[in-house]
Amino acid sequence: MSYxxxxxxxxxxxxxxxxxxxxxxxxxxxxxxxxxxxxRLLTLPLNLKxxxxxxxxxxxxxxxxxxxxKYKDNPQKMQxxxxxxxxxxxxxxxxxxxxxxxxxxxxxxxxxxxxxxxTTPLALYELTQRVYSGINLSSILxxxxxxxxxxxxxxxxxxxxxxxxxxxxxVQQKYMSPAKKKDGKGKQDDPAxxxxxxxxxxxxxxxxxxxxxxQAGLSIYFIFSNVIGILQGWYTRRVVPPVDAVAAKSTExxxxxxxxMSGFDAKASDSKGSYKAKPPTSKRKRRSxxx
Amino acid sequence: MIRFPDGGxxxxxAKRPFTxxxxxxxxxxxxxxxxxxxxxxxxNWPGMTADGDKxxxxxxxxxxxxxxxxxxxxxTYPSGEERSQLQFxxxxxxxxxxxxxxxxxxxxxxxxxRQIVSVYGVSDPPGSPSDWKNSDLAEDKIIAPLLQEGDRAxxxxxxxxxxxxxxxxxxxxxxAPFVAANPIWGPMAYADGNLYVAGMxxxxxxxxxxxxxxxxxxxxxxxxxxxxxxDGDMLYAGGLDNFLHAFDRTVSDTEEVWVFTAETGIxxxxxxxxxxxxxxxxxxxxxxxxxxxxxxxxxxxxxxxxVTSPAVSDGVIYIASEGDPGSREQQWFLTAFxxxxxxxxxxxxxxxxxxxxxxxxxDSVIGVLFGTTTEDLLIxxxxxxxxxxxxxxxxxxxxx
Numbered sequence: 001m002s003y004x005x006x007x008x009x010x011x012x013x014x015x016x017x018x019x020x021x022x023x024x025x026x027x028x029x030x031x032x033x034x035x036x037x038x039x040r041l042l043t044l045p046l047n048l049k050x051x052x053x054x055x056x057x058x059x060x061x062x063x064x065x066x067x068x069x070k071y072k073d074n075p076q077k078m079q080x081x082x083x084x085x086x087x088x089x090x091x092x093x094x095x096x097x098x099x100x101x102x103x104x105x106x107x108x109x110x111x112x113x114x115x116x117x118x119t120t121p122l123a124l125y126e127l128t129q130r131v132y133s134g135i136n137l138s139s140i141l142x143x144x145x146x147x148x149x150x151x152x153x154x155x156x157x158x159x160x161x162x163x164x165x166x167x168x169x170x171v172q173q174k175y176m177s178p179a180k181k182k183d184g185k186g187k188q189d190d191p192a193x194x195x196x197x198x199x200x201x202x203x204x205x206x207x208x209x210x211x212x213x214x215q216a217g218l219s220i221y222f223i224f225s226n227v228i229g230i231l232q233g234w235y236t237r238r239v240v241p242p243v244d245a246v247a248a249k250s251t252e253x254x255x256x257x258x259x260x261m262s263g264f265d266a267k268a269s270d271s272k273g274s275y276k277a278k279p280p281t282s283k284r285k286r287r288s289x290x291x
Numbered sequence: 292m293i294r295f296p297d298g299g300x301x302x303x304x305a306k307r308p309f310t311x312x313x314x315x316x317x318x319x320x321x322x323x324x325x326x327x328x329x330x331x332x333x334x335n336w337p338g339m340t341a342d343g344d345k346x347x348x349x350x351x352x353x354x355x356x357x358x359x360x361x362x363x364x365x366x367t368y369p370s371g372e373e374r375s376q377l378q379f380x381x382x383x384x385x386x387x388x389x390x391x392x393x394x395x396x397x398x399x400x401x402x403x404x405r406q407i408v409s410v411y412g413v414s415d416p417p418g419s420p421s422d423w424k425n426s427d428l429a430e431d432k433i434i435a436p437l438l439q440e441g442d443r444a445x446x447x448x449x450x451x452x453x454x455x456x457x458x459x460x461x462x463x464x465x466x467a468p469f470v471a472a473n474p475i476w477g478p479m480a481y482a483d484g485n486l487y488v489a490g491m492x493x494x495x496x497x498x499x500x501x502x503x504x505x506x507x508x509x510x511x512x513x514x515x516x517x518x519x520x521x522d523g524d525m526l527y528a529g530g531l532d533n534f535l536h537a538f539d540r541t542v543s544d545t546e547e548v549w550v551f552t553a554e555t556g557i558x559x560x561x562x563x564x565x566x567x568x569x570x571x572x573x574x575x576x577x578x579x580x581x582x583x584x585x586x587x588x589x590x591x592x593x594x595x596x597x598v599t600s601p602a603v604s605d606g607v608i609y610i611a612s613e614g615d616p617g618s619r620e621q622q623w624f625l626t627a628f629x630x631x632x633x634x635x636x637x638x639x640x641x642x643x644x645x646x647x648x649x650x651x652x653x654d655s656v657i658g659v660l661f662g663t664t665t666e667d668l669l670i671x672x673x674x675x676x677x678x679x680x681x682x683x684x685x686x687x688x689x690x691x
Contacts, residue, residue, distance in 0.1 A: 003619060038402045118334040119449050120380075120434060121476050121516055122646075125598060128573065129616045130530075130555070137558065138532040142473050142491040151450065154431070157405045 006130075009108045009180060010115075017116055022140050029147050036224040039105060044232070051236045060087050109139035113218040117145055117153040145217065152217035159212070166208030168226035173200040175233025187191045335395075336646035336661045337668075338382030338436055344652060345415075347390060348659055349379035350668055350690040353391050355685060356415065357669060359652050362681055366416040377409075382436035382478075382647075384444060388415050391458055393433030393445045406430055410437075410446055410454075412461055423620055425461035434474065435488075435518065440481040443500065447475035453488060455503055465503030471496060477518015477560055479524075487540065489515035489528040495536075496545055507543025511536055517600065525582065529557025529570050535578075537568070537585060549585030553578060559600040559648065564608070564630050571597030575612050577628060591633035593626045604651035604674060606630050611645035611658060625658055627651065627677060637677030641670055655680055 016038070020031040040047075057064075063085045071078035082088065115127050124141075131137050145153040145165060211219040293447075337350040344360040352374045356365040368375065376397055383392035389412060396408035409430035413422045431449035438445045444458040452468040453475065473492035480487045485506055486498040491514045497507040513530025520527045525548070526538045535551040553572040561570035567579045567588055577591040593612040601608040610629045614622035623644045627636035643662035650657050655671040669683040 119432070119474070121598075122335045124516060125558075125596075125646075129596070138513070139529075141531050142493075154450075 009104055010111050011132075012114060013105075013108050014112045015135060017112055018131065018135055018137075018140060019155045021143065022135065025141065026144055028144060028152060028217065029220065032220050033224050036221055036228065038240075039109075040225065040228045041231070043105065046179055047229075047232060048236060051233065055236075060085060062186055063087070080242075109221060110214075110218065113121050113215055113221065116143065117217045119153045119217045147216075147220075150216045152220065153215050155221060156211070161216050162208045162211035162221070165211040165219050165222045165226070166204045168223050168230065169204035169207050170200060172226045172229040172233060173203055175230055216261065312545055312578060334435065336644075337378040337659045338380055339647045339657075339659050340382045340385055341650040341652055341657075342385040345385075346652070346657060346669070347383045347385055347392075347651060348668065349381055349383055349392055350659065350685070351378055351380065352578060352667055353685075354379050354383055354390070356390070357683060359655060359657065359671065360486065362683070364576070364683070364685070367685070368411070368413060368417050378432075380388075381433045384437040384439040385415070386439040386458070389413070389439070389458060390415055390417075391437050393429065393437060393446050395432035396429070406432070408432060408448065410444075410456065410461060412444070412458055421459070423461040425456065425463075428456070428463055428468075434476050436478045438479045438486075440500070445479055445481070445486055445500075447471075447479065447488065449474050451475070451490070453479075453486070453498060453503075455500065464501075467503065469498050469503050469505065474516070475518070478517050478520075480519060480521035482521055482540070485540075486527060487519060487521055489519040489593070491516060491525075493530065493532075495519060495526055495528060495538060497540065509536075509538045509543065509545065509547075510537075511547075511635070517557070517559040517598070520560045520563060520568075520600075522582065527561045527563070527568055529553070529559065529561060529572075531556040531558070533557065533570075533572070535561065535568065535570060535580070535585070537582075551578070551580050551585045551587070558596075558598040562601050562608070564603050567630065569601050569603070569608055569612055569630065571599075571601065571612070573597065577601075577608075577610060577633065579630070579633060589633035591628050591635065594622070594624050598646055600648040602649045602651050602656060603630060604656070607636055607674065609649050609651065609656045609674070611647075611649060613644055613646075614640075625656070625672065625677075627656075627674070639672055639677050639679065643668070645670075 017035050020034050021028060024030040024034065064082070064087055067078055067081040071081060081106060115123060115130065118127065128137060145151050149158070150156055150161070207222060211222065213244060293369050301317050312518055337348055339346055339348045344358055345365065346357050346359060348355045348357065353367040353369060354513040355367050357363070358365050378395035379392060380395065381393050382391050391410065391412045394408060396406035407426050408431060409424050409426040410429060410433065411424050413419070429448045429452070433446050433448055435447040439458050442458050443454065443464065444456050447453045448455070451471045453471065454468045455464040456462060457464055465565045471488065471490040471492060472494065473490050477489060477575035481500065484500050486500050487495065488498065489495045493511040493513040493515065495509040495515070496505060498504070499506050501636045505613065509526070511532070513534060513536065514530045515530055517529060521540070524539055524541050526540045527535065529535045533553050535553060535557055537548045537550070539545065539548050554574050554576050556573045557570055558573060559571060561568045561583055563626060566582045568582050569576045569577070569579045571593060573596045575593045575595050575597060577593055577597070579588040580586060581588055588648045593610055595612045595614040596616060597610060597612045599611045601610045603609070606629065608628050610626055610628070612625055623641050624638055625641060625645055626638040628634065629636055641658065641660060642665045643660040645658040646661050647659040651674055654674055656674045657669060660667050660670055666684045666686045667682040668685050671680040671682070672678065673680055
């Protein structure tokens, strides 16, 4: 297992980094930036899928909650109603799948930076044993780990990078998470939003904390990755419309006889408190419908 | 568990059974990553120095003084809880009953990554009132073997600095440390008031031992992880650029007197025996070249990369190598060669790697074992026959 991990994950990533470092004039920061972009491009389809899945689930939350409340004692009927609005609870797994698939890349990055920016003879020796024959190591070594006032092979003693990691990851999480309802009650009623919003704080805190202990080079990678993630999140929200699964799967509204929950779309409820679930639509579609 | 306002159990959680485990997995993974990175980032192989019948080994958690004559541990430093917090891998320096060594440092606190690195001077055995510890100078790990010259001690740190201290009390002697362009990992040498160091930046520096200023330098396009060897007026340093560089130390800023091209990179510092410069390369080749001209005298082969310097005694050189590092079944070797013609005398395969230059004491050639395949730290072979004599494990503290 360790052999496969090294041969098919770590060594290719490490050698790609070394090649970039060599081609880019032994500039480690540039190499990290280009490498981050490449990794982000490779995982872009998965990231987009994850984000679309979250956005779609978010838009369906009112319907989902209404159905859950009404059919809490009848799981079979609940499933049927979910199907009608085009919601599949297994989507929660699908939504997380990209994150799981990216885990080896994340684990790999930790190892790659540990080896490449190693500060001991043992780390350098490990590097020499992993380099492919086409790479001229003597033209690369010693790897220049200095950038501004940082030694990228050491944790940042000035705490600037951990703070940047925290801030950029927080903003990225913000973009990736379902937006809060305007009435401020959305979080309470929407567990997905609650979970995402709690991750908005825990993940940046966690990575910011780890950046205190990891090499500064890895913190730089996190920051680049987060900034690209922010741009990607912005692009997805503004440009890419969410998948309109409901429109494709259901033509009739689902009628649920109950009071709408807080955070509900009041316009979708009639005077008796019944709720007509409407298919989720993007802002753009709603605007065009008004016209 | 997320709860709805009605206080019931979360249907959301019931219908999304994977969210919490995945979140938990992510947090767990992050902690594991942090722990692994913290450990591996600073791991290194041990350092060893010999003095009389004793070897002094910085092997990670402590410095061990081992008497090979009685085959027993004399002392270890530190003891108790400190041992789990500190790391020692730089070969200690022993002179006139004083042992000087340094640690890898520890973070100031959980949220402050600044390192507190200490250098120590202890009597042999420790416990004398004159023992000292200085934690105010170094800010990065001490990797290169320390060096004592008279009452001076020199040490280099991972942030490319070189310090001179009073070996009797640990106080700094230079107004500021000497700063190289890259770290110094290998042994240093002292002669005629100059400290000679070879850095990972490919430079060899001559540093004024009194003032800490640069007296000269020799530049190459190489990196010298194994430091240098001084013999008379000559400085020899093997580089990762595949060259063994020979400089005349009396004339600084000059080209090499000669250069020998090896098959691949050279890690360990060479030794000089009977006008021969002997060293190994990362492909397992062992070379002997004429000290005056760099002409190849003989070439032999050991299995796998060589990162140590050879040890020599009575016309035999002993050199450790790793075997094939890409192999699934890793092997390590200690090979003895005749220093006159390079013929193999014997070869042994220890249970773990020897990445530290072996030493020869009496009839024994002693290596430091490094790796997870054994608890043994020291291993001794008969220097003539290669038969294993004894091993020592600090965990069981029992000689076999």
